[in-house]
Amino acid sequence: MKRLFLIAAATFGFGTAALADPVLGLWRSEPGETGGYVHVRIAGCGGKVCGTITEVKGNSNTSIVGRQIIWDMQARGNGQYRGGKIWAPDQDKTYNSKMTMNGNSLKVEGCVTVFCRGQTWTRIN
Numbered sequence: 001m002k003r004l005f006l007i008a009a010a011t012f013g014f015g016t017a018a019l020a021d022p023v024l025g026l027w028r029s030e031p032g033e034t035g036g037y038v039h040v041r042i043a044g045c046g047g048k049v050c051g052t053i054t055e056v057k058g059n060s061n062t063s064i065v066g067r068q069i070i071w072d073m074q075a076r077g078n079g080q081y082r083g084g085k086i087w088a089p090d091q092d093k094t095y096n097s098k099m100t101m102n103g104n105s106l107k108v109e110g111c112v113t114v115f116c117r118g119q120t121w122t123r124i125n
Helices: 002-019
Strands: 025-028 037-045 048-057 068-077 080-088 093-102 105-112 115-123
Touching: 037 068, 048 080, 068 093, 080 105
Parallel strands: none
Antiparallel strands: 025 037, 025 115, 037 048, 048 068, 068 080, 080 093, 093 105, 105 115
16 A cells, blocks of 8 residues: 555656646747748656647648647756657658757757757747
C-alpha cells in the first residue's frame, strides 16, 4: 500500500510539474517566405512538451491545422528545451530540435548535426 501511494504521488508530481512549465501556451511563429504563419499550442505530453498547429494565417494551406509540429521536447531548466523533434511545414521535413525561452519569446530551432535554422516565436497567451 505504501509503495502504491509513492507511485501515485510521483505520478501526480510529474503531472503538476508539466502543467506549471512556463513554455506551455499559445505561440505565433514568424512569417515564412510567403508571409504566412502559424499558431502553435504547446502542451505537456507524457512528461515532455509537444506543440500542435491550431491555426494558419496568411496562407491557404489549412490542411496542417491539428498537425503536431513539436514532440518529445524535454525541459533542461533555465528556459532550455532539448531532445525533441520539429516538423518544418515549408520543407515537409523533420529535424532534431531545441528551444530556448526568454520571457515572451521562444527561439525554436531544427538541426541537422551542428547546423541549425530557426525562428523566434512570440507568446499569444
